[in-house]
Amino acid sequence: MPQLRKPYLLYLGDAQHPTDAKTACGLRDWCPADVVGEWSLPTAAVSVGLPRCSPAEAAAQGAGSLVIGIASVGGKVPDSWLPDLEAAIAAGMDIVSGMHTRLTSFSSLVAAAARHGVTLHDVRHSDTTFPAGTGLPRPGLRVATVGTDCALGKKYTALALTRALEARGQKATFRATGQTGIMIAGSGIAIDAVVADFIAGAAEVLSPANDPDHWDVIEGQGSLFHPAYAGVTLGLLHGSQPDFLVLCHDPTRKTIEYRPDFPIPPLPVAAEQYLVNARVTNRNVRLAGVSINSSSLDDGAWARYRAQVEQEMGVPVCDPLRGGMDLIVSRLLGV
Amino acid sequence: MPQLRKPYLLYLGDAQHPTDAKTACGLRDWCPADVVGEWSLPTAAVSVGLPRCSPAEAAAQGAGSLVIGIASVGGKVPDSWLPDLEAAIAAGMDIVSGMHTRLTSFSSLVAAAARHGVTLHDVRHSDTTFPAGTGLPRPGLRVATVGTDCALGKKYTALALTRALEARGQKATFRATGQTGIMIAGSGIAIDAVVADFIAGAAEVLSPANDPDHWDVIEGQGSLFHPAYAGVTLGLLHGSQPDFLVLCHDPTRKTIEYRPDFPIPPLPVAAEQYLVNARVTNRNVRLAGVSINSSSLDDGAWARYRAQVEQEMGVPVCDPLRGGMDLIVSRLLGV
Numbered sequence: 224m225p226q227l228r229k230p231y232l233l234y235l236g237d238a239q240h241p242t243d244a245k246t247a248c249g250l251r252d253w254c255p256a257d258v259v260g261e262w263s264l265p266t267a268a269v270s271v272g273l274p275r276c277s278p279a280e281a282a283a284q285g286a287g288s289l290v291i292g293i294a295s296v297g298g299k300v301p302d303s304w305l306p307d308l309e310a311a312i313a314a315g316m317d318i319v320s321g322m323h324t325r326l327t328s329f330s331s332l333v334a335a336a337a338r339h340g341v342t343l344h345d346v347r348h349s350d351t352t353f354p355a356g357t358g359l360p361r362p363g364l365r366v367a368t369v370g371t372d373c374a375l376g377k378k379y380t381a382l383a384l385t386r387a388l389e390a391r392g393q394k395a396t397f398r399a400t401g402q403t404g405i406m407i408a409g410s411g412i413a414i415d416a417v418v419a420d421f422i423a424g425a426a427e428v429l430s431p432a433n434d435p436d437h438w439d440v441i442e443g444q445g446s447l448f449h450p451a452y453a454g455v456t457l458g459l460l461h462g463s464q465p466d467f468l469v470l471c472h473d474p475t476r477k478t479i480e481y482r483p484d485f486p487i488p489p490l491p492v493a494a495e496q497y498l499v500n501a502r503v504t505n506r507n508v509r510l511a512g513v514s515i516n517s518s519s520l521d522d523g524a525w526a527r528y529r530a531q532v533e534q535e536m537g538v539p540v541c542d543p544l545r546g547g548m549d550l551i552v553s554r555l556l557g558v
Numbered sequence: 559m560p561q562l563r564k565p566y567l568l569y570l571g572d573a574q575h576p577t578d579a580k581t582a583c584g585l586r587d588w589c590p591a592d593v594v595g596e597w598s599l600p601t602a603a604v605s606v607g608l609p610r611c612s613p614a615e616a617a618a619q620g621a622g623s624l625v626i627g628i629a630s631v632g633g634k635v636p637d638s639w640l641p642d643l644e645a646a647i648a649a650g651m652d653i654v655s656g657m658h659t660r661l662t663s664f665s666s667l668v669a670a671a672a673r674h675g676v677t678l679h680d681v682r683h684s685d686t687t688f689p690a691g692t693g694l695p696r697p698g699l700r701v702a703t704v705g706t707d708c709a710l711g712k713k714y715t716a717l718a719l720t721r722a723l724e725a726r727g728q729k730a731t732f733r734a735t736g737q738t739g740i741m742i743a744g745s746g747i748a749i750d751a752v753v754a755d756f757i758a759g760a761a762e763v764l765s766p767a768n769d770p771d772h773w774d775v776i777e778g779q780g781s782l783f784h785p786a787y788a789g790v791t792l793g794l795l796h797g798s799q800p801d802f803l804v805l806c807h808d809p810t811r812k813t814i815e816y817r818p819d820f821p822i823p824p825l826p827v828a829a830e831q832y833l834v835n836a837r838v839t840n841r842n843v844r845l846a847g848v849s850i851n852s853s854s855l856d857d858g859a860w861a862r863y864r865a866q867v868e869q870e871m872g873v874p875v876c877d878p879l880r881g882g883m884d885l886i887v888s889r890l891l892g893v
Contacts, residue, residue: 358785358817415755422754422789447792450693450839454757454793461785482693485838499831503820504785 224351224429227344227409228287228317230256232276235263236304238293246321247271247292249403253382257409259286264303269293278307282314288344290319290406298323298347308332312339319344321402346405349416349425356423356462358504363433366511366555367441367465369497371487372480373452375473376543377443378404380514383543384469385440387552395438398430400459404442414444415455422455423504426462438555441465447496448487449479457500464504467511467555470494474528475519490536512539512551559686559764560679562744563622563652565591567611570598571639573628581656582606582627584738588717592744594621599638604628613642617649623679625654625741633658633682643667647674654679656737681740684751684760691758691797693839698768701846701890702776702800704832706822707815708787710808711878712778713739715849718878719804720775722887730773733765735794739777749779750790757790758839761797773890776800782831783822784814792835799839802846802890805829809863810854825871847874847886 233247250258251271260276263269271292278289289311295301300322308318308326312335320326326343327333336343366384368377381397381404388395397404399411417425430439441463445452472490479485488496494510501508513536517525525545532540539550568582585593586606595611598604606627613624624646630636635657643653643661647670655661661678662668671678701719703712716732716739723730732739734746752760765774776798780787807825814820823831829845836843848871852860860880867875874885 356786358820415753417754418750419752419754419757419790419793420750420787423786447835448838450796451691451758452755453796453838454789455754457792458754458789461788485693496834503783503788
């Protein structure tokens, strides 16, 4: 697993809409101590509220990498960004990108990186070769976030759970499986970019043997109920061999996002389906709790919904943004 | 999907053990009309019983490709094979390989292929970009073979089912997902070599929209109960959107092959788990039958086992090598 060089300068290019800057916001919120500032083209209409800082200034402050913090249309890196990226390289910084277009497809960047001895990190892509999964037990405690759908809080829940475990004095590591998570953690594996045969093997590499009382908190990907991505979800689940699952859900989703013909099953059915599959590599896996993105519910509705799901599922129900993960952590710790 | 150029010359290299020639045997048995003969080094100790035929002789008989028909230790192509491969290229033949080492990693082969205008096919690898799965319904009938484990008859069953459908006057196409299957069919997708995010999408490409009365018979891969490969299995299942499943099993296997700690579930549990997952993309999917590799059973034991499984599962039970697939075909055709 490559290790990214922190702290970061967040690059916003020519972003026009605040939602384009999702990655930059994630980094600002989850690893503020690792971010020296933001930079963008004069045409940009978006800021994430950090001090403006040119590549040269950021390097002078010790920044190790310029991170592309926006998602452009089609995941393309436009030529207009290249001067800023080249300035960062010239100042000795690595470049980190989660875009579809590889940084290494720009010969000017490749040449500049070679000249200045820095690295271009395309974290959406995987050039690493992984072994096939072994399924063998390994020491260490592992909890995985899984979802009824994509993009409803699996990363956020895993990050919040890691913090909450640390706050209780536990040794805990967030294990990133997607671009933003990898940037936040500084390392990880873009699990959906791995060759299909090696998904479970890559997941084993991501959460290796550890101290018996150490927690790996594994960021889930996709959903078993998603017609495109369930293979990734299952391979990641098998390779992670989690001792506990936290099921993530957004009550406004009745069907898979953008796919109205694909219903999301009731939570007990979804949890059981995850547990049945997880038992293939860990017979003792248990559901530790349900993590809800409750932003659509007012306080009264959230209290009612939470009580109902708690009764239905028999496990604690939390929203990491509304009261935190402590009840689920207590269940993980058996106290 | 690349189209392989038939007929084939089967190349056995320096094979020492008959089991090394599994691929060559598969081609000899399943597409004998597409094979002109076999060739090997003087040091080889194995034959698959076909006429010996040098690359030049094979080309003179119209052979389109030399196919590497053996699996060497570690999947490596030894340098000692190169003169024969270069002779085939010089005679105007493509080279087809299912080895781990890519043909394209040999600069002499790449140069020779360019010089003679032929193609090097590394069918174990995938350089094609596939779209994400859509999950959208598409016309045509599809049946997929699925297994309680790897390597117990999914390919064989799919080939036999295709033949049996054709024998009943049906339009049917075998859809290959592994190296040997691709060589037999002349096309297909090595589904385990696809980038994880696109497994289901590649499966949709493999079995595209077709005539409403046309059968695609899809070769399954891996197993939902295999700790390394279940992600591939699930993505292929979702993208195939099968109307029917045929569950393949070998009664001597109580645990996953080479992984004694991973039990194979009882057949009704295995079938239900496949159906639950398949319903994500086709709510009307049904089990059409069970295909048994019964080679370990004498006639009496096979009759008893078959009756027992038929009763337990409520569907026809066949061994393609022992009485054929006709009962399952009848169920597919609803007659």
